[in-house]
Each structure stands twice: as structure tokens, then as C-alpha cells.
Amino acid sequence: MSTIAAFYGGKSILITGATGFLGKVLMEKLFRTSPDLKVIYILVRPKAGQTLQQRVFQILDSKLFEKVKEVCPNVHEKIRAIYADLNQNDFAISKEDMQELLSCTNIIFHCAATVRFDDTLRHAVQLNVTATRQLLLMASQMPKLEAFIHISTAYSNCNLKHIDEVIYPCPVEPKKIIDSLEWLDDAIIDEITPKLIRDWPNIYTYTKALGEMVVQQESRNLSIAIIRPSIVGATWQEPFPGWVDNINGPNGIIIATGKGFLRAIKATPMAVADVIPVDTVVNLMLAVGWYTAVHRPKSTLVYHITSGNMNPCNWHKMGVQVLATFEKIPFERPFRRPNANFTSNSFTSQYWNAVSHRAPAIIYDCYLRLTGRKPRMTKLMNRLLRTVSMLEYFINRSWEWSTYNTEMLMSELSPEDQRVFNFDVRQLNWLEYIENYVLGVKKYLLKEDMAGIPEAKQRLKRLRNIHYLFNTALFLIAWRLLIARSQMARNVWFFIVSFCYKFLSYFRASSTLKV
Ligand SMILES: CCCCCCCCCCCCCCCCCCCCCCCCCCCCCC(=O)SCCNC(=O)CCNC(=O)[C@H](O)C(C)(C)COP(=O)(O)OP(=O)(O)OC[C@H]1O[C@@H](n2cnc3c(N)ncnc32)[C@H](O)[C@@H]1OP(=O)(O)O
Numbered sequence: 001m002s003t004i005a006a007f008y009g010g011k012s013i014l015i016t017g018a019t020g021f022l023g024k025v026l027m028e029k030l031f032r033t034s035p036d037l038k039v040i041y042i043l044v045r046p047k048a049g050q051t052l053q054q055r056v057f058q059i060l061d062s063k064l065f066e067k068v069k070e071v072c073p074n075v076h077e078k079i080r081a082i083y084a085d086l087n088q089n090d091f092a093i094s095k096e097d098m099q100e101l102l103s104c105t106n107i108i109f110h111c112a113a114t115v116r117f118d119d120t121l122r123h124a125v126q127l128n129v130t131a132t133r134q135l136l137l138m139a140s141q142m143p144k145l146e147a148f149i150h151i152s153t154a155y156s157n158c159n160l161k162h163i164d165e166v167i168y169p170c171p172v173e174p175k176k177i178i179d180s181l182e183w184l185d186d187a188i189i190d191e192i193t194p195k196l197i198r199d200w201p202n203i204y205t206y207t208k209a210l211g212e213m214v215v216q217q218e219s220r221n222l223s224i225a226i227i228r229p230s231i232v233g234a235t236w237q238e239p240f241p242g243w244v245d246n247i248n249g250p251n252g253i254i255i256a257t258g259k260g261f262l263r264a265i266k267a268t269p270m271a272v273a274d275v276i277p278v279d280t281v282v283n284l285m286l287a288v289g290w291y292t293a294v295h296r297p298k299s300t301l302v303y304h305i306t307s308g309n310m311n312p313c314n315w316h317k318m319g320v321q322v323l324a325t326f327e328k329i330p331f332e333r334p335f336r337r338p339n340a341n342f343t344s345n346s347f348t349s350q351y352w353n354a355v356s357h358r359a360p361a362i363i364y365d366c367y368l369r370l371t372g373r374k375p376r377m378t379k380l381m382n383r384l385l386r387t388v389s390m391l392e393y394f395i396n397r398s399w400e401w402s403t404y405n406t407e408m409l410m411s412e413l414s415p416e417d418q419r420v421f422n423f424d425v426r427q428l429n430w431l432e433y434i435e436n437y438v439l440g441v442k443k444y445l446l447k448e449d450m451a452g453i454p455e456a457k458q459r460l461k462r463l464r465n466i467h468y469l470f471n472t473a474l475f476l477i478a479w480r481l482l483i484a485r486s487q488m489a490r491n492v493w494f495f496i497v498s499f500c501y502k503f504l505s506y507f508r509a510s511s512t513l514k515v
């Protein structure tokens with residue numbers, strides 16, 4: 001029997017961000033490996049016209065939870081959705097719910113965050129910093145609390161090149177920032193934001209760094225751990241390979257490339273593509289929860305869960321495998337044939353943006369206008385290019401993350417726990433993983449049917465023929481214009497034509513002789 005699975009039996013677990021990508025996989029694994037846990041409290045807000053209950057039912061009815069329903073048929077009874085908005089004071093939790101949370105919670109997994117790179121400083125600080133402080137305050141009033149696990153990101157200190165498993169101080173105290181945001185107006189905040197975030201590439205990574213500092217400052221005598229995953233990707237093995245449910249990080253890029261919108265991306269091909277499967281992250285989270293509660297380390301331990309130092313893959317290898325998978329498993333109705341390359345500098349990047357992205361979008365919009373439809377491709381392309389430019393920082397650099405604590409934890413686990421809660425990324429086969437990833441994007445994100453693959457392949461053939469035809473026509477037009485204007489071009493043309501004529505005459509003569 002797994003020690004970790006047994007540890008969660010009978011426990012009351014509080015999860016924030018349970019409706020997010022990581023949170024769902026965490027809940028799934030908890031229910032599947034510890035079906036005898038007491039309850040999972042999730043802090044949820046109503047969204048997109050759905051009540052809390054509807055949101056929970058939607059999650060439980062998804063394919064991700066199919067196995068859970070077999071091992072834990074009463075899973076609905078074990079989830080207690082609590083109305084909460086982490087942007088509000090006391091999270092807007094009712095008195096009764098708060099009382100229950102304070103008196104019953106044994107373990108907290110704090111996953112909620114805004115992961116948008118372009119959020120306002122006010123909102124990102126509220127969610128990634130102030131809400132963390134508020135949750136720690138709540139945790140300090142929980143008599144049964146055994147561990148508080150805070151999810152940060154490996155990029156919270158991406159202004160450094162080598163990152164250790166320690167909490168680095170930020171130039172400005174989080175408390176000062178929280179206080180000043182209370183009285184500063186939005187226009188001034190926008191003005192001072194670049195000065196505050198300094199060499200962090202965006203507000204997200206900066207506020208996650210502030211969040212870690214808050215954890216350190218407000219830890220009191222709680223048993224706390226911080227987990228820093230790199231780029232969280234689709235599931236590797238559990239509950240099945242390739243599950244993914246949002247367009248963040250590589251997912252949107254895979255869609256944009258597979259649908260033929262994105263044809264070039266400014267990236268350093270040999271830079272490390274530090275993607276880490278979401279189930280690996282979840283396994284580490286559960287192992288850390290157990291270790292923190294049972295061993296109660298004296299200080300807050302930080303755990304890196306990254307792939308680069310143990311089993312590195314670079315963007316070139318990833319890109320080539322993604323494109324190879326599109327040949328086998330194409331996406332439906334692509335705009336153009338999927339084919340992309342990495343550009344290395346701003347000049348070539350601008351060139352490809354003009355030729356391969358903007359020009360086809362403008363041509364397509366003209367076609368839409370001519371056929372009486374609303375043009376939309378240029379707008380879509382501009383948004384895509386904006387998104388890609390925000391990701392560029394991360395695909396043009398490599399970082400080194402030390403993983404002593406993560407390795408120490410691995411060595412502390414029994415062989416059974418190492419199997420059930422496997423976070424040893426050395427066993428990952430990248431080619432297989434990437435293929436399943438692309439397949440997962442097609443099935444679970446785009447909701448495309450595998451039965452449509454033959455038709456998609458036919459369409460790709462048509463697109464390739466159109467591509468060749470278009471290029472040939474373009475070449476002939478350009479050549480015709482050139483020979484009309486240049487004597488030199490005319491001479492070359494005359495030479496080629498007479499050469500071909502002589503070759504054909506010789507060929508015809510020699511075949512007549514043979515007869
Ligand atoms: C021998 C042969 C040689 C060949 C060589 C081979 C070369 C082949 C190369 C081709 C490439 C092939 C594919 C390669 C696959 C890998 C690609 C790698 C790129 C991956 C980069 C990853 C970088 C991640 C960085 C991680 C850092 C930290 C990690 C974390 O801690 S947290 C998670 C990270 N957070 C995010 O990812 C959130 C980012 N998103 C945002 O902040 C916002 O969405 C936004 C970008 C600001 C855009 O906001 P908007 O207000 O405009 O609106 P919205 O969000 O609704 O989206 C607008 C439209 O944009 C689309 N979109 C959104 N996100 C993405 C995305 N990541 N990629 C693409 N598109 C995206 C979205 O669909 C919307 O579209 P619309 O609705 O149709 O308009």
C-alpha cells in the first residue's frame with residue numbers, strides 16, 4: 001500500500017484554483033488514489049452563467065474523471081464547493097462556510113492565480129499576493145492544519161539565470177506594494193509598473209515572486225512548502241496521456257501551427273524547452289503535502305519541478321516532432337498547410353510576419369469581403385502575433401534550476417510511492433510525449449473526431465496543390481514583369497528558351513534515328 005495514498009485517507013483537503021488546469025488533475029489523482037479521503041473543499045466562483053454546482057458537475061462529468069467514478073462512485077458527495085472570490089475581502093466566504101473550513105481543514109493546496117501575462121498590476125497583486133496573504137492568515141487559524149502547499153512558478157525568478165530552491169527577496173516589499181495600490185489610481189499604477197517590475201518580463205512572474213515573499217514572511221509556525229513547476233504541459237501518463245484543457249503556454253502555439261496560422265516563430269532552437277507534464281507536477285505536490293505534514297521541516301522548503309536538468313529537450317526537437325505529428329494526425333479545416341520555422345532575429349521575424357502572416361490574412365479578408373462576409377482574419381492574426389510576442393521571452397532563453405529538494409524527496413519515497421506518485425522526469429520519452437500531446441490538443445481542446453483524419457489529409461493535399469499553383473503563378477507574373485523591363489532578363493529568357501528548343505530537337509532526332 002502506498003504510504004502517501006494512505007496519508008490522505010480520512011483527510012479534509014482545501015484546494016484553491018480547483019477549476020483550473022492543475023487543480024482538476026490534482027483532484028482527479030487525489031480521488032483515484034485516496035478514495036477514502038474525507039472531503040475536498042474547493043473555493044469556487046460562479047462563472048459564465050454557471051452556478052457552483054453546475055461547474056462542479058461539468059468537471060466531474062468530463063473524460064478526465066471517468067476512472068475516478070469507478071474507484072470512488074460517491075465522488076459527488078466528497079466535493080464541497082464553497083462560494084468564494086479571491087479578489088474580495090475574506091474571499092466573500094459565508095460565516096458558516098468559514099467556520100467549517102477553519103475547524104476541519106488538514107491540508108491546503110493553493111493553486112489559484114491569474115496566469116495572464118498582461119493582467120493589470122492591481123488585479124495580479126490582489127490575486128497572486130494579497131489573496132495568498134489572506135489564505136495564510138486563515139491557515140494560521142486552523143487547529144488541524146498539517147501542511148500548506150503553495151504553487152508558484154519556476155519563472156518567478158526568471159530575471160536570474162541560475163535559480164536555487166530558495167526564496168529570493170524582491171526589491172520592493174510586498175506589503176508596501178499592497179498598501180500603495182490601495183490609494184494609487186490606475187493611471188499612476190500603469191506608469192510606475194515598468195519601474196516596479198524592472199527586469200521581470202511581465203506582471204505575472206513578478207507577482208508570483210512577490211507571492212513567494214509573502215509566504216515566507218507570513219509563515220508563522222505553519223508547515224509550508226513552495227512548488228515551482230516550469231511550463232506545465234499535457235498529461236504524460238495519468239489518468240491517460242495527452243489530456244489538456246486550456247490554450248496557455250505551448251497549447252495555443254500548437255493549435256495556431258496545426259491550423260496553419262502560425263508559420264514562423266522567433267525562437268532559439270537550441271534553448272531548453274522546459275515543459276513538464278501536469279501529472280508529474282501533481283505527483284510531486286501530493287508527495288510534498290505528505291512529506292511536509294509528516295516530517296515538518298524547520299524552514300519552508302522550495303521544490304523545483306522542471307525537466308531541463310534531468311531530461312532536456314530543446315525547441316528544435318519539439319518543433320520538428322510537433323510538425324511530424326501533424327503529418328500523421330492533421331487538425332481539421334486548416335487555414336494553410338502546417339509548416340513553420342524558427343527565425344533568429346528581429347529582421348527575419350518582421351519579414352516572415354509580413355509575408356507569411358499578415359499578407360495571407362489580408363488576402364483572405366479580401367476574399368471574405370468579395371463574397372459578402374465579414375473580414376476577421378487580420379484581427380485574429382494581430383492577436384495571435386501579440387500573444388506570440390509575449391511568449392518569445394521564454395523561448396529564447398535557457399535557465400538552470402537546481403533540484404536538490406526534489407531529488408531528496410524522491411529518495412525518501414518507498415518504491416511503491418515512487419511508482420504511484422512518480423515525478424522522475426528522466427523516464428519521459430519526449431517523442432512519444434509530444435505525439436500524445438498534439439493528439440490530446442486535437443481531441444480534448446479542439447474536440448475533433450479521429451474519424452475526420454482522412455478528410456483532413458485530403459484537404460492538406462488540396463492546400464499543398466494550391467500552394468504550388470500559387471507559387472508558380474507568382475513566379476511567372478514576376479518573371480513576365482521583369483522581362484518586360486530588363487534587357488538582361490530578356491537575354492537570359494532567350495537563352496533558356498533556345499536551350500530547351502535545341503534539347504528537344506536533339507531528343508526528337510535521336511528517337512527518330514532509333515526507329
Ligand atoms: C529540419 C527541419 C527544421 C524545422 C524546424 C522546426 C521548426 C518548427 C517550429 C514551429 C513551431 C511548432 C510548434 C512548436 C511547439 C512548441 C511551441 C513553443 C511555444 C511555447 C511557449 C511557451 C511559453 C510559456 C511561458 C511560460 C512561462 C511561465 C509559465 C507559467 O508559470 S503560467 C502559464 C503561462 N501563462 C500563459 O501561458 C498565459 C498566456 N496568455 C495570456 O497572457 C493571454 O492569453 C494573452 C497572451 C495576453 C492574450 O490575451 P487576450 O486578451 O488577447 O485574449 P485571450 O486570452 O482571450 O486570447 C486571445 C487570442 O489569442 C489566443 N491565444 C491565447 N493564448 C495563446 C497562446 N498561448 N498561444 C496561441 N494563441 C493563444 C486565443 O486563442 C485567442 O484567440 P481568438 O479568440 O481566436 O482571438
Ligand SMILES: NC(=O)C1=CN([C@@H]2O[C@H](COP(=O)(O)OP(=O)(O)OC[C@H]3O[C@@H](n4cnc5c(N)ncnc54)[C@H](OP(=O)(O)O)[C@@H]3O)[C@@H](O)[C@H]2O)C=CC1
Nearest residue numbers: 017018019020021022085086087111112113153229231232
Ligand atoms: N500552467 C502553467 O504552465 C503553470 C502554472 N503554474 C501555477 O500553477 C497554478 C495553477 O495554474 P493553472 O491551473 O495553469 O491556471 P488556470 O488559469 O488554469 O487556473 C487558475 C485557477 O485560479 C482560479 N481563480 C482565478 N481567479 C480567482 C478568483 N478571483 N477567485 C477564485 N478563484 C480564482 C480559477 O478559477 P476560475 O475557473 O473561476 O477562473 C482557476 O481555478 C498557478 O498558481 C500558476 O501560477 C506554474 C507554472 C506553470
